[in-house]
Amino acid sequence: MKIKDYIGIGILIIVIAAMPDLVGNDYYLGVLIFTAFNCLTCTGLCLLMGYTGQISIGHGAFIAIGAYSSAILTTKLGWSPWTAMGCGVLLAAITAVIVGIPTMRLKGHYLAMATLGFASIVHIVSVAAVDVTGGPSGISGIPRLQIFGFALNSDTRNFYFSWGVVVVGLYLAVNLIHSRVGRGLQAIHGSEDAASSLGVNIAVDKIKILVLSAIYASISGSLYAHYVLYIDPGPFDIMHSVLLVTMVAVGGLHNIWGAITGAVLLSLLPEFLSFLSEYLQGIGIRYQTDYDTLIYGSILLLIMLFLPEGLFEGLSRSLKSISGFRGKLAGRSSERAD
Amino acid sequence: MIWIQHDPVIDSGHILLKSLFFYPVLKKQIRKNITGRAMTESTISDILQFMFMGIQRGCIYALAAIGFNMIYNATGIINFAQGEFVVIGGLMMVTLTMTWNLPIPLAFLLTTAFVTLIGIAMERFTINPVKHPTVLRLIIITIAVSIIIKGAAMCFWGKNSHFMRHFSSAETLDFYGATILPQTIWIIGILLFIVAGYIFFFNYTMTGKCMRACAINRDAARLAGINDRKMVMLSFALSAGIGAIAGIIITPIIQMDYARGALLGIKGFGAAVLGGLGNSMGAIIAGVLIGVLEALAAGYISSHYMDAIALIILLLVLFVRPSGLFGSSEAMRLKEF
Amino acid sequence: MQTNILKLDCLRKTFGGVVAVDDLSLSFNKGEVTSLIGPNGAGKTTVFNLITGFLKPTSGKINFNDTELNHKKPHVIAAMGIGRTFQNVQVFSNMTVLENVMVGRHLRSRSGMFFSSILPPMLRGEEKRIRSSAKERLALLGLDQYADVPAGSLPLGNQRMLEIARALALEPTLLFLDEPASGLNARETVVMGRLIQKIKSMNITVVLVEHDMELVMDISDKVAVINFGKLIAEGTPNEVQLNPDVINAYLGT
Numbered sequence: 001m002k003i004k005d006y007i008g009i010g011i012l013i014i015v016i017a018a019m020p021d022l023v024g025n026d027y028y029l030g031v032l033i034f035t036a037f038n039c040l041t042c043t044g045l046c047l048l049m050g051y052t053g054q055i056s057i058g059h060g061a062f063i064a065i066g067a068y069s070s071a072i073l074t075t076k077l078g079w080s081p082w083t084a085m086g087c088g089v090l091l092a093a094i095t096a097v098i099v100g101i102p103t104m105r106l107k108g109h110y111l112a113m114a115t116l117g118f119a120s121i122v123h124i125v126s127v128a129a130v131d132v133t134g135g136p137s138g139i140s141g142i143p144r145l146q147i148f149g150f151a152l153n154s155d156t157r158n159f160y161f162s163w164g165v166v167v168v169g170l171y172l173a174v175n176l177i178h179s180r181v182g183r184g185l186q187a188i189h190g191s192e193d194a195a196s197s198l199g200v201n202i203a204v205d206k207i208k209i210l211v212l213s214a215i216y217a218s219i220s221g222s223l224y225a226h227y228v229l230y231i232d233p234g235p236f237d238i239m240h241s242v243l244l245v246t247m248v249a250v251g252g253l254h255n256i257w258g259a260i261t262g263a264v265l266l267s268l269l270p271e272f273l274s275f276l277s278e279y280l281q282g283i284g285i286r287y288q289t290d291y292d293t294l295i296y297g298s299i300l301l302l303i304m305l306f307l308p309e310g311l312f313e314g315l316s317r318s319l320k321s322i323s324g325f326r327g328k329l330a331g332r333s334s335e336r337a338d
Numbered sequence: 339m340i341w342i343q344h345d346p347v348i349d350s351g352h353i354l355l356k357s358l359f360f361y362p363v364l365k366k367q368i369r370k371n372i373t374g375r376a377m378t379e380s381t382i383s384d385i386l387q388f389m390f391m392g393i394q395r396g397c398i399y400a401l402a403a404i405g406f407n408m409i410y411n412a413t414g415i416i417n418f419a420q421g422e423f424v425v426i427g428g429l430m431m432v433t434l435t436m437t438w439n440l441p442i443p444l445a446f447l448l449t450t451a452f453v454t455l456i457g458i459a460m461e462r463f464t465i466n467p468v469k470h471p472t473v474l475r476l477i478i479i480t481i482a483v484s485i486i487i488k489g490a491a492m493c494f495w496g497k498n499s500h501f502m503r504h505f506s507s508a509e510t511l512d513f514y515g516a517t518i519l520p521q522t523i524w525i526i527g528i529l530l531f532i533v534a535g536y537i538f539f540f541n542y543t544m545t546g547k548c549m550r551a552c553a554i555n556r557d558a559a560r561l562a563g564i565n566d567r568k569m570v571m572l573s574f575a576l577s578a579g580i581g582a583i584a585g586i587i588i589t590p591i592i593q594m595d596y597a598r599g600a601l602l603g604i605k606g607f608g609a610a611v612l613g614g615l616g617n618s619m620g621a622i623i624a625g626v627l628i629g630v631l632e633a634l635a636a637g638y639i640s641s642h643y644m645d646a647i648a649l650i651i652l653l654l655v656l657f658v659r660p661s662g663l664f665g666s667s668e669a670m671r672l673k674e675f
Numbered sequence: 676m677q678t679n680i681l682k683l684d685c686l687r688k689t690f691g692g693v694v695a696v697d698d699l700s701l702s703f704n705k706g707e708v709t710s711l712i713g714p715n716g717a718g719k720t721t722v723f724n725l726i727t728g729f730l731k732p733t734s735g736k737i738n739f740n741d742t743e744l745n746h747k748k749p750h751v752i753a754a755m756g757i758g759r760t761f762q763n764v765q766v767f768s769n770m771t772v773l774e775n776v777m778v779g780r781h782l783r784s785r786s787g788m789f790f791s792s793i794l795p796p797m798l799r800g801e802e803k804r805i806r807s808s809a810k811e812r813l814a815l816l817g818l819d820q821y822a823d824v825p826a827g828s829l830p831l832g833n834q835r836m837l838e839i840a841r842a843l844a845l846e847p848t849l850l851f852l853d854e855p856a857s858g859l860n861a862r863e864t865v866v867m868g869r870l871i872q873k874i875k876s877m878n879i880t881v882v883l884v885e886h887d888m889e890l891v892m893d894i895s896d897k898v899a900v901i902n903f904g905k906l907i908a909e910g911t912p913n914e915v916q917l918n919p920d921v922i923n924a925y926l927g928t
Contacts, residue, residue, distance in 0.1 A: 055474055102653075112416070117649040121649045128643055128646075176788065179786060179798065180805065187767050187770070193765055195767075198844075293485060297484075297486035297487075300478070
C-alpha cells in the first residue's frame, strides 16, 4: 500500500512538471502557488486530524507565526530568509507544545477550542502589536528566497519550488503513516484506551504530531511571506483556520490524498465560482463573491452529511464499483485474501 | 419515577443576586481600601464604570455559555454555531425594529421565535440524520452550519454594522459618579429573568427534569421512557432562543455585524469552561467575571488587547483547571470530551 | 512452592461515595490461569482497570514482580509486560487486522518519528520483523486469512480473537482477559477455552473475568470470587463451587 502512495507522488511530480506549460498564464500559476501552500498545511493538518483524530481550528495561527517570523527577522534584523524560516519553525513548534498541553490532561476535543482561542489571540496580536508586526498595514519589502544564489524571481520558479516542498512534505508524511509511529497515531484515533494498553504513549504522541503539523503550517507561512513579499494580518484570521479544516474534511479525513484533493479543490473554488458567475451573468442571474462563504459552508455540510469519508474516498469507491476493476485502482487487492 | 439529583449549583444561582444587592456594602469596602492607598474619588468611579461595561458584556457571554451548556449536556458536543445564533438574533431584531418599525416587545418575540426555529432546523437537518456520529464529525458539522449562517447573514444584511435603538431612552444615568445606560439595566434584568426561568424550568417542570435526567444518564433516561431525541431537539431550540435574546439585548450597545459570531462564540465558550462545562450557574458567574476583566483590561492595559483577555482566560483555565471554577474534576474525567 | 507474579494489598477504589473495590488483597500465581468471578457490578473490571493503570487506586498497593504499579501510566505498565483486552471490544476499526496486531509490536520496536519519515529504507529490517511476528500471532489465533480486512468489519468473535492476538504481540508475561467469551456462541467459547490453555502453555500468566461458569471451571487453576468489591472466596474451582458464601452471593439470601 505504501507503493500506491509512492505511485501517487510520482504522478503528482509529472503533473507538476507539466503544469506551467499547460497553464501558461501567470495569474493562474499564482493561484496554483497559493494552492501549494494550502496543500502543505493540509498535509500536516491531515496527520493530526485524519490519522490521530485530534481537531485543530488554529492552524492559521501557525501559518502566521511562520510568516511573521520570516518577515520580521528578514526585514528588521536583516537575517537570511533560511535562518528566519528556521526560527519560525522553532517558534511554531514551541507554541504547539504549549497549546497542546491541555490535550495531555484531557480527553480529545478540547484541543478544538484551545486552538481556536489561540488562533484568535495570534490574530489580535498581529493587528494590535503595531511596533512589531506593523499592525493592519503589515510588513512590506520581504526579500525573495534564494537557493544557492538562484533567486526565485519568476512565478514559474516559485511554482516549482513551492510544489517541490509539497512533494517533500507529502513524502515524509506518507513514510510516517506507514511506520511504527504512524500506526501508533492511527491506534490513538481508533481507541485511546486500547492504544495505551499496547504501550503507545498517547499524551506525548499527540503533542508530537501537533508539533509536526505546526511545523508544516509554519513553513507554508514562511514560503507565503517570501512569495507575496508583503504580509498583513488579513489572511491569518480565524476564517482561514476554519477553511483549512474544511479542506481536509471535504477531501477526506482518513487519507492524506484526500487532504491534498480537498486543498486543491477548495483553493481553486473561488476561480471556478468567478467563471460560474460570468456564465450566470450571461443567463441573467447576478452572482456575487459574497455568496462564496455560503457555498463553502454548504459544500462542507453536504460532504459531512452524505459522504463523511470525503470526496477522495467517495470518488475512488464509486469509480471502483462502476469499473469493476477494483484491483487496478487499489493496487493491493492482490494481497487481499478473498 | 425519575430520580433527580439535588444540584447544589443550581441553587447557588442566588450568589449572583446577593452580590448585586450587597453592592453598596462592597462599595464601602472599596472606599476603605482606597483611602488607605490614597486613591482619588475619580478612580472609584472609573472602576465602577468599567464594572458596568464589563457586566453588560459579561451578561452576553453568560447567555452564550448557557447555550453551549444546554447542547453539551444533551449531546456531548460543542456547538460551534452558538455565536451565530447571537448574531442572527441581533440582526433580525435590527430589521424588525428599524426597517419594519415593529414595537420592541413584538419584535423581541418574533426574533426569538425565528432563531429558535433555526435551532430546531439545525438539529433536524444536520444533527439528527447523522447515523454514526463521531465527535470529530459532529464538530465539523456544527462548524459547517456556522459558516452557512455567517454566509447567509452576509448576503441578507451586508458587511456593515447595524445600529439599533435602545429599548428605552439612550440617556445615561448617573450612579455613584459613574454613568450607566438604561440598556445595561435592561440587559441585567433580562439575564436575571432568564436565570429565574432556567431554575424554574429545570427544577419545577416535567420537561426540564427530563432534560436533566438525559444529561446525567442518557441510557437510563431512555429506559425510564424519556424520548431522548426530542430532548436533543429541545436543547437546540432553547440554546438558539437564549442566543437570540443575547443578540437582541446587546445590539443597541455594540452594533451588530455578520462577522461577530466566531468571537462571541469563543468568549461564551470561555465562560462555559471557566464556570465548569455543563454547569450553567457557574457559567453565569464566569461570564460576568470575564466581561468585567475584559473591561478592566480595556481601561488599564489597551483596548486593542481587550478581546484577547477572554481567550487568554480560556487557555489558562484549560491548562490549570480544566474542570472550571465550579466543576468537579472527578466528574470531568468521566465525561467523554 | 508457587511464586506470586502479582500481589494486591488492601486495594481500595471509591467513586464519590460508592466503594467499588473494598480493601481487596489477592495474589496471582505465576504460570496459572486465575479467574475473577462475581455478580454484575461486583468490581471485577475496576480491579483490571486499577492494575493496568486506567484508574488510580484510592489506597492500597499493587505489586508486580516486586515493583509497585500504583500511579504508573497504562503505557508504562504495558511496557512492563502486562497485556489486556477490553470488555467492550476495542479493535482499531480504522486499520486492517494485520495493522492492529502490528500496533501490538509498538514496544518491541523503536524507530522514531524522525527516521521513520526521512529514511524509511533504514528501518526496512525492523518493519519486516514487525510484520512477520504480527503474522505469526494472527496464524496462532487462526485469523491469518483476514490479515488485510478492515478490523471493524470482522464479526464479534473474531474481534475478540484479534484483541488477544494484539495483546500477545506485546509478548506479555501477564495477560488480563476481560470477559473473553461474552457474546460468543457455544462453539466459539470452546475454541476460546482451548486458546486460553494454549496461552498458558506459552508460559504466560492469565487472569480472566468471565461469566461463563463452565469455561471458568474448565480452565482455571484458581478462582477468586468478589462481591461488592470484597473477596468472599478463593481456591480451586471445586472448593469455590461448594463454598456457601459463593452460593449465597449468586443466588441471594
